[in-house]
Amino acid sequence: MTGQGKVKWGVLGVANIAVKKVIPAMQLGRDGSIVAIASRDLGKAHAAARALDIPKAYGSYEELLADPEIEAIYNPLPNHLHVPWSIKAAEAGKHVLCEKPISLTVAEAKTLLAAQQRTGVKIGEAFMVCTHPQWLRTRELVRSGHIGTLKTIMGAFSYFNRDPGNVRNVAQWGGGGLMDIGCYPITTSRFIFGEEPTRVMGLIERDPEFKVDRLASAILDFPSGQSIFTCSTQMTPYQRMQFLGTTGRIEIEIPFNAPPDRPTRLFIDDGRDVFGGGITTETLPVCDQYTIQGDAFSRAIRGDGDVPVSMDSAIANMAVIEAVFRSAESGKWEKP
Secondary structure, three states, rough: OOOOOOEEEEOOOOOOHHHHHHHHHHHHHOOOEEEEEOOOHHHHHHHHHHHHHOOEEEEEHHHHHHOOOOOOEOOOOOOOHHHHHHHHHHHEEEEEEEOOOOOOOHHHHHHHHHHHHOOOEEEEEEHHHHHHHHHHHHHHHHOEEEEEEEEEEEEEEEEEEOOOOOOHHHHHHOOOHHHHHHHHHHHHHHHHOOOOOOOEEEEEEOOOOOOOOEEEEEEEOOOOOEEEEEEEOOEHHHHHHEEEEOOOEEEEOOOOOOOOOEEEEEEEEEEOOOOOOEEEEEEEEEOOHHHHHHHHHHHHOOOOOOOOOOOOHHHHHHHHHHHHHHHHHOOEEOOO
């Protein structure tokens, strides 16, 4: 399905991330417009449509997918519904931007890839970080040799949430920290190294009540170096990513939940001393990574460039996540 002008988007569900972050940001974009939202509760759909000034509200996902005006779908449903509804959207001829993680398993993600190949629509994973200027700048600095040869990436990402009703604490819905936030240090490590890890080691602690992973740490062994990270759903809220090379270091202050209302900062250290004497701060202008992501995807639909995160990349990321889980069980290195 191709057209002219702004790409017309529909949204499946009224997830928090959609109504609070992604929809308002995409509405500020130049290349797409949100024309419909659906919920299995028509009242919720109408409320979201009124609050966000969206023209159409539907009481089922099927009705939205049947709307011929809609060209693309944003799918922020719980993890276990990502693939089933993205496949239904593709089969309805709609392009799909699906929230991360793309699926619950590699095998499931491959069924979505098959649907994409069968239908010819564009499908991508919503890792908005891969379009944020702070990440593009970090990659540029690393690739230009600014910190010598990149050897190690270190990351941490955590928050505290023990709400039993929250989807992140429901095991059968793909809950847990590795799927929700551990996927970020994995995808960004792959993004910055420009490689895939050859083997991974994982350690996991599970919540005794919810059975989801509440603390996970991993080592990813890349051809060029190593990435290590810890993520937790029951720790103090924190996030940071560091990139250590042979002659310098880069630190991203707020790597994942980059604020849309103030500048972001990179700390670039020439390594002259351990007291920070060699640190310079690079400030990147205010932007909203969800606006950038939406516009980039819309342009790809119109034939201008590729979707920011392809299905191939999404499957490769899921393979690493799976390998971390396997390693935590086996106690051995596992190959993605």
